[in-house]
Amino acid sequence: MDMTDAILVKESTAELDPRIDAACARIAPLWPLKHFVAVNPFFGLIDHSFQDASDTLARITGSSLYMPRAYFREQLANGRITHENIEQAIARCGSRLDATAVERALAIEAPQPKMGMASVSEVLDRVEGGIWTTFVTERISLHCAAYFDLGQAMVGMPWRNLSLYASWRKAAAIDRSPAMMGLDDFRAAVVKLPAEPRAAIAWAVAELGVPDAAVERYLHAALLSIGGWAAWARYLRWQAELAGQCDDSIVDLLAIRLMWDVLLFKEKSSAALVARWREMLAASMRPPSAKRQAAAEIDRILLDAMEIGFQRSVIAGLANPALSLPAARPAVQAAFCIDVRSEVFRRSLETVAPAVQTIGFAGFFGIFIEHVPLGASAGRTHVPVIFNPGYRIYDRVKGGDDATLLEQRRQRIGLSKAWKGFKLSASSCFSFVEAAGLSYGPKLLSDSFGWTRPVPDPNSQGIARQDIERICPTLEAVPQTQCCTHHADSGIPQDDRLGHAERILRAMAMTDNFGRLVLLAGHGSTTVNNPHATGLDCGACAGQTGEASARVVAALMNDPAVRRGLRERGIAIPEDTWFLAGLHDTTTDELRLYDTDDVPKVLTQDLAQLRQWLEQAGDLARMKRAAMLGLGNLPDHRVEANVRQRSRDWSQVRPEWALANNAAFIAAPRPRTAGMDLDGRAFLHEYVWQKDEGFKILELIMTAPMVVGNWINMQYYGSVVDNPRFGSGNKVLHNIVGGAIGVLEGNGGDLRVGLPLQSLHDGKRWVHEPLRLSVFIEAPEAAMDDIIARHDLVRQLVENGWLHLFRIGDDGAAYRRVAATDWQGA
């Protein structure tokens, strides 16, 4: 490249930069398996309407955002979609079709979109046949795996201190694989590539002759062709931005993908390839055909029809609220995470113990902590992923000997690391097998029957069984000598506590009429040998269990100084009220209580009563879930045994159904929904607008929990409608890559995002109904319109059709938001 070229590139880079950034922003992040959090895979497309996003994706990937016709046909046949639903959907979509015509159209498959934007490798595959796309994906994926590896390889890639693009140039200059595939000049060409990724992208766009109008789509398509690793790079950028830094790995990845395209194009430059490439570019610019548009209209109506069917059942329930609860003091108040799995347990608890009042709230209970497990050198974040933690909380050992247990744990984990080194190093792995391999015989047997765990439990590793109970997170600062991290600050300072306690109680609408026991129940799952285990844990706690948050908030509320301060601020918690932390095990529907030895003696009876209720509620909840797990015909005790066995079964690919079938988000006082069987399909958030001064809490609900609900809902939606791209495929082929980054399906290929098929499908049918989230909020119209107007993100979700928003009136009637200030009775 000479001087003038360099200047040219620089100019075009400036012009190209915003487009590169826009394309990168279209990709949704992917959290690592060690704390897997649900993400809306269309997060980068929410500035488009749902339909436009569907068209955009269809023109790149070939599949739209709607289920195939066969699915809808089935729903019509089994009565899930009625003729009436279709008529209503037609009205809602403003279509002129009539319902019979839509039903008739169901009989024919929707026309497959013609391949729009493709990479050079895909065009090349079509020109000369071959496995170029697979090969390119494989090469890039292997490079990314080595570059980003969190610790699978014993020997890491040497260029990890360089940027991703620079490391690729180093590696590609050595790599003989392209030559083995017949690309003889590849290595020489790599050396001559621009050193700067953005310049490289500009050069590729020019060399490939991508027309101006198609540039952004081409870049988006290029990223989607290595979409898993792009999502990972996007996650790194997300984390960096949260920390106030920046990360350009995603741009580097884009440059690498484009370099493959341009080098293939140059090396293979046959007339046929050039012609097909130009033809593809031209075709990709044309708008969707009339036939496609007509088909899309029918798809839209069918999706809406299905959603209407669901919404009508919710609306009918809301109109018939349970008799409002007696004003008498509840025996127990139990706050659960808004997670849909809590709904089943809450209803069960209310059924067995009408004296218990339940509340729904985000499972981190409003406290922004990073928790450092005993002996650890780094903490784990326990807050929704859009926030940074504010406090670092350490573990303390009840009864003193912190230092002993801590050292013991470090020694034990260290020894297991050394043993692992012995097992895996090149010169010792053979002797390892001969000396220790036979011990895996008994282990195969005991793991197989669930008597043992295949590997130690990460939460209790290195701690003796009898000591686990004694460890708990503490609000207090820990002496520097006792923590193994390099940070000085720890605990929540006394001065900050009152403010948090007040904020949290008000957000939960808990300001008076406290029960004698207040249970804060986080949730977590129990599974073994499940790469996606953390995906079953609490999303509001960033893919950890809710244990630490619940224990910290309970301790905060029991702090006498905090209690005194709260009284001054108008929240009088009675002397005999005690906050208790618990964890709802969503796999077994057991509810474990923590720190019960701290409960005052006067409450012993109450505690015993609560335990009994929780046990009964667990039985009931398990019975309710039994049918979905295929255990419907078993007697009670067998169900419990089976569910426990599942949680220990290393071969179990469906330990629980998690958030499958989620479809609604309801923010209202509990009496509004208490009489409804929502069947584990609804996120329930406690909200009493009359108590919400200035609608600050409403704003929080609509900008945080509602958005999280949308993320989870869309993760499921995307994983069902386009599992090859937005789901992670077949669990029995999963192969963990990069230690704890993600999974590959089978030998290799791209990193996979989203949910495995087994979490969505039971082998016969989709257990998750792909519906957009229906949000119901009991609050005044104006307040909601105001919040929507002030928050772009919320406005886009609502107005671009990524969710349905309903207002619940004081009378329980529902009004659907059609446009700003336009709410129509539903």
Next chain:
Amino acid sequence: MPPTLSSYIPALVLFAPALLWGVGFTPASLANARPRLMVRMNIGAAWLAFAGALVAAVAHLFDTPHAWTLFSLALPGDIGAFSIGTYVNSVTVIMLLLVSFVGAIVSRYARNYLDGDPNQGRFHKWLTLTLASILTLIVSGNLLMFSLAWIATSLCLHQLLMFYRERPAAVLSAHKKFIASRIGDASLLLAIFLIGSTLHTLEFNEIFERMAALEGALPAGLQAASLLIVVSAALKSAQFPFHGWLIQVMEAPTPVSALLHAGIVNAGAFLVIRMSPIMSHSGTAMAALAIIGLVTLALASMVMLTQTSIKVSLAWSTTAQMGFMLLECGLGLYSLAMLHLVAHSLYKAHAFLASGSGVDAFRAPVIDYESKGFRFSQLMLALIIAGGMTVGVGAAFGVTWQQQPTLIAAGTIVAIAVSQLMLQTATLLGNAAALLRAVGLSAVVSIAYFILHALFDHALHGSVLPLRDAAGASHSVLVPLTIAAFVGLLLMQQFIKAARSNLRDTLYLHLYNGLYIDVYITRLLQRVWPAPLQSAHNQGA
């Protein structure tokens, strides 16, 4: 013990495969229609087979090698007869126990793992048949029956590898395996023909008797046969450069990988051990085996260090371990090879079945150990302590190093490994107590090693033919070569982890890419036997 129990041995060992064959012949359509029934039959049969193997093992404990023929059909050309019968010695019994156990565990695992798959019935059908054919192979008393079972195993496994036949990568790797297997089959059949035409029998017991009576040099026919057996074994054990198929079979469900890595891939070593009465006479074959094994283990264990996905790294580890097993066979250390075979199978079956647990290690508390690595002098010290320990423990177990030069190689390998363990522990924990722990742990490891070695030596006594003197001649070269290879591995491993240099970077990348051989083979294969292309539309994976 009355002799009555041992007379049931043939029936007992045949019981296991026969039962599985019976279950496996359920038509696939029926199996798919009634998956639960098929699963139950598969698991029931697998556990019964294991129970049968246990009883057979107890019965055999009190008996000598035992041949039994049910049916025999003379073959033309005076090469012996095809017969259905059994040959039971310690090797048979150990293998039968091992494979039926792993088979039962894998079948049980697949029950929930594949639950809901529309083809679950078909899966269990082929799993049952694969298991039946390996068990048949193990108990065979006749070489031709053995090789038919050998071929059947591979064909049944092919059905499992092609379970998701809509996946191009699955088809591609199955094709790769298919070709390697057919070459292996051809060379095995040729070997059998040569053995038959030289010894005029295909019955194991008669072959062994005739070999025992053999005087003078090995006839040319048998010499060639032993080389062909080496080829078959190397192909079956995924030895370099034909290892690609093994690395890529992750396209089949995890239990298939577990069964393959624990029960099938070691059929190569089993063949060599079974044929030890012939193999032990052929210095060339044994040397070839040792060298193939040594090269494979050195390359594959280094490649393994660089791999970034859990299953691929396990697969490279298997290739390396198979290499080590063949090296031990080549050195005539049959009992160690047998120990290795059993221990590796159990370890690798577990590793695959538990491969979903990899993330747990990263969820555990992150602990920074102030490990500064170690200096060369510390490495030397560890080697000296480990060496002393090995010599000491070895002496306590009555190992006579001078009489068995190959054991010197084995001992060195153990010493190097133990020194690694010691260094890892000491540097990670870095205090005196830890050092003591490290030495203690190392002592336990070396004692375990020698106890197990002695046990297997005892168990295999009379079931394998120790190396003949003529064949041991190459040991003066092979033993130092093996020692050098392991010292080299130790140094190489330090080098590649050490400071950067161009040489090091280049080496890293070549290793990470598995030395490219497979890329080339894939390209060739795609030309001659292409897998159906995935349509670009659903190319998301």
